[in-house]
């Protein structure tokens with residue numbers, strides 16, 4: 001494991017209890033509904049009932065019920081995360097939701113899944129902190145079936161427009177927002193690559209279709 005990954009895991013191990021609360025407060029400060037923004041990203045996966053979906057860096061699993069709304073009871077949900085504490089919270093939450101999910105401890109740049117195993121692959125938050133972002137994107141594409149959507153989202157602010165006050169403050173106090181969307185790290189075989197912004201312009205969304 002890279003030093004960056006170890007640090008990130010330790011950070012989330014200590015933060016798991018507060019993670020959902022911190023997210024709610026961040027959404028309030030941005031003046032958006034966190035769940036509505038997450039739903040937007042999930043819609044871009046183009047899911048249909050029965051699909052098998054992987055969320056890389058699933059965290060406490062907030063997106064899983066939103067994915068389940070599309071794939072239904074015949075679908076299969078798989079979540080991977082580097083932090084056992086985040087996975088433990090996710091397991092508890094999913095029990096409360098009555099959702100069956102396979103949760104796997106692992107690292108995004110070395111996914112323990114077969115090639116072309118999933119109908120869609122989702123990542124919502126975390127990649128900006130990864131030590132091997134290129135490897136993680138390549139892995140998401142490897143495990144996606146040909147024609148499957150891969151959606152990668154994280155914090156950031158657009159560099160091609162005038163920024164509002166919130167974005168300027170985020171840039172000043174949270175250096176991670178200064179990282180550009182990792183478009184240049186996407187393998188050239190990827191099809192229909194698109195970039196958009198959501199969460200009030202404080203997150204990017206990269207969509208692509210696996211070749």
Ligand SMILES: C[S@@+](CC[C@H](N)C(=O)[O-])C[C@H]1O[C@@H](n2cnc3c(N)ncnc32)[C@H](O)[C@@H]1O
Pocket residue numbers: 005008009012056057058059060061062063080081082083086106107108109123124125126129130131
């Ligand atoms: C910002 S949270 C996002 C959680 C969830 N996807 C969400 O939308 O709320 C980032 C997650 O990435 C996980 N993580 C960090 N580095 C990782 C890595 N290299 N491989 C897999 N997961 C990682 C953390 O443990 C944490 O749960």
